[in-house]
Amino acid sequence: MSRGQGSFGKRENEKKRATKQKQKEERKQERQAGAKKGQSLEDMMAYVDEFGNITNTPPDPNRKREEIDVNSIRLGAAPVEEENPEDKLRTGVVSFFNESKGFGFIKDKKTQESIFVHASGLVNTIKEGDAVTFEIENGHKGPQAVSVRTGGAQPA
Template identity: 40%
Template sequence: MAETFSKRERRKKKIEKKREKELRRDERRNTVTQRKTLEEMMAYVDENGNLSDTPPDPKNVRKIAADEIAIAVPKAAPADPEALLTGVISYFDPVKGYGFVVNELTKERLFVHVTGLAQPDTELNMGDKVSYTATRSDRGMQAISVMKR
């Protein structure tokens, strides 16, 4: 019985697909068996912070003491810890008796309560320039001894 054209074409395509699949499988096996050496896998960082495949020149190596490395930058502390900080009232609600002051130097936002005012009869409004002392409360930093300037 004679094979039709379409059957012959389908059979050719099937054989071709099988051969391509075997080739891909052989390539995968070859890449797995061809392992790179440690030196080929190494990457180096140059003096500019870029990755490179060449090791750094040992002549240019500098010794750095561990205590010279700054892990974090500390917040700037005032020169005199007893000195009053200055800031601007960013929000104050006289009905509820609380608000916030923003430090002029660090832009840190601190909580202000009417009980923290130096003179209890002082009225604070948004935009008022004040001087204060910062203290840590159980909920974060708080301004106490707040006085208008």
């Protein structure tokens, strides 16, 4: 009589499991043999040099250190400087404007940047090629031109 396939599969699985355990034990023995035992504290120390790099050599105690004024250290973001109202007023040329959709773009003469303009930000009607003066505000998706006037008209 022959045995069923189930018992053969069980023996094979047991052999595989035993082989894996043996390999695992061998790897463990290799790691333990290669481990550096008895390292001194000095061997495990790491130092940071003046540039922020990690080294294994301690700093030279005889080296002259640079003195830093504590008051010159700034924590946090730089303070925002107030802009003059004249700096906010910009000039440019309308590069594109779609009257039916109510939006377009103005090319700033100072930065050569295209700035979005919506019909709600217009003081009077504009068309492509018009020279305009405007102010910049931050919109939902970036800078947006507001108080847009044609020609050299100054805002009131």
